[in-house]
Amino acid sequence: MEDENSPALRVGVDFRGTPNATEPVLEHIKPGGKRAPLLRYIRINLPRATRWLLVALIALVGVASAAVALSQRDIFPLAITALWSLVGLTVVFVIIGLTTHARIWTWGLLITLFSLLIYLGGLLGNAPYVWNGASVAEAAIWNLTLFASVVYSLLYWALRYGMIVASPDQQNFTD
Numbered sequence: 001m002e003d004e005n006s007p008a009l010r011v012g013v014d015f016r017g018t019p020n021a022t023e024p025v026l027e028h029i030k031p032g033g034k035r036a037p038l039l040r041y042i043r044i045n046l047p048r049a050t051r052w053l054l055v056a057l058i059a060l061v062g063v064a065s066a067a068v069a070l071s072q073r074d075i076f077p078l079a080i081t082a083l084w085s086l087v088g089l090t091v092v093f094v095i096i097g098l099t100t101h102a103r104i105w106t107w108g109l110l111i112t113l114f115s116l117l118i119y120l121g122g123l124l125g126n127a128p129y130v131w132n133g134a135s136v137a138e139a140a141i142w143n144l145t146l147f148a149s150v151v152y153s154l155l156y157w158a159l160r161y162g163m164i165v166a167s168p169d170q171q172n173f174t175d
Contacts, residue, residue: 039163047167050159054166055097057152058108061115062090064144068128071138075118076125082118086111101168109156112149119146 044050068075069083089111096104119127119142128134128142158164165171 039161042163043171044164045171047165047170050155050164051097051167054105054108054152054155054159055094057148057155058090058097058111059094060148061112061145061152062087062094064141064148065090065115065118067141068138068145071128071134073126073128073134073138075127076121079118079121079125082114082121086114086118089114103166103169105156105159105166108152112152112156115145115149119149 065083066087069080069087072080093104093108093111096102097108122128122142126132128138130136130139134142155164159166
């Protein structure tokens with residue numbers, strides 16, 4: 001290797017691989033600086049798949065809420081009205097998400113927070129659980145609203161943090 005005979009390398013100066021060979025490559029973090037958080041190094045560049053996944057999760061919340069509303073269980077006062085309004089919001093979100101390139105992810109977070117609020121109201125009321133007289137399928141659908149909302153919230157956090165990207169945005173790198 002031609003670098004073995006370098007006088008600079010013999011005295012311990014190694015500037016290979018840096019712009020104009022002016023920085024030590026073994027010191028990526030400058031003295032006094034600190035390393036970025038570990039999660040900043042995770043990047044997933046699937047903008048269209050992420051967009052479809054976020055829209056599908058909101059659609060899942062809407063379908064599950066419609067199924068719970070159709071069961072006509074008295075979960076808490078005005079629960080049926082709240083569930084149908086949630087279904088309406090999810091329909092609007094899904095239509096906008098599928099037909100435009102608008103960045104509507106914060107609106108989806110508001111929908112999931114509304115769904116979580118309804119779920120908490122059910123915990124304080126008469127939620128469709130097996131021990132409350134509901135079937136296993138009704139209880140599973142009721143819990144699906146919780147799980148889909150939590151997963152959307154986690155994906156929204158990852159989107160805002162910069163780990164994932166949703167269409168029409170991209171992270172400007174290729175494999």
